[in-house]
Amino acid sequence: MSSPNSSVFDLETPVLETPRLIMRPPHREDIEDLAFIGNNREIAEMTSRMPHPYSKDDALAFIESFENGRYEGCIYAITQTDSGRLIGMGAVENRERFGGLEIGYWLGKPYWGRGFATEAASALVDLAFRVTETDCVYAACRTNNPASRAVLRKQGFNFVGLDEMNSLAAGVVPIERHCLERDVWLDKKSEESKAVARK
Known part of the structure; x- marks a missing residue:
């Protein structure tokens, strides 16, 4: 398996567009909305780095960490195309x-x-494969998160094993690790192109 091309980490989080989403770098104008949607224990317990409660100070700390280059990868504010409303966060990171x-x-x-997670995940996967030479993109989800597991399966990810994650909100929790291989992704993109051509 080849290692990822470092060029993805030289990109300044290029804007990604899907039919209903614009995914862009987060900025300070997002702090209030980020604190509002992020202040949910159900969300925090599915992540490693989100505390609960999640305050404006936490949102500011996250934005400052992004601005200071703490994250090795592309970090995204997920927004709705029609309203510009912040609805979540995404990332492609080096692991x-x-x-x-x-x-x-x-x-x-x-x-x-509502299918937004599927759109966002597809855009992140496409970015990872298109700007690097990696043979496999990874993802993880809590073992008690069937919705996230379903999103990964729609992208073609395969389960590779169980692991544990340190969650700020939930402590040490069991997770599933999944992998999407490049050839599977290419086959999926080819089928999507054929489907569009048939319309």
């Missing part, structure tokens, strides 16, 4: 411990169950 690039995402609870 050398797990073999390369890993995508992650979360959405505010009002936006669950």
Whole structure:
């Protein structure tokens, strides 16, 4: 398996667009909305770095960390195209411990169950494969998070094993690790192109 090309980390989080989303770098104008949608225990317990309660100070600390280059990868504010409203966060980050690039995402609870996570995950996966030479993109989800597992399966991810994660909100919790191989992604993109051509 080849290692990821470092060019993804030289990019200044390029804007990504999907049919209903614009994914862009987070900025300080997001602090109030980020604190509002992020202040949910159900969300925090599914992540490693989100505390609960989640305040404006926490949102500011996150934005400052992004501005200071703390994260090795592309960090995204997920917004709705029609309104510009912030609905969640996403990332493609370097995870050398797990073999390369890993995508992650979360959405505010009002936006669950509407297909936004699938759109965001697809955009993150496409970025990872298109700007690097990695053979596999990784993702993880809590073992008690069937919705996130379903999103990963829609992208073609395969389960590779169980692990543990240190969550600020929930402590040490069991997680599943998944991998999407480049050839599977290419086959999926080819099928999508054929489907569009048939319309």
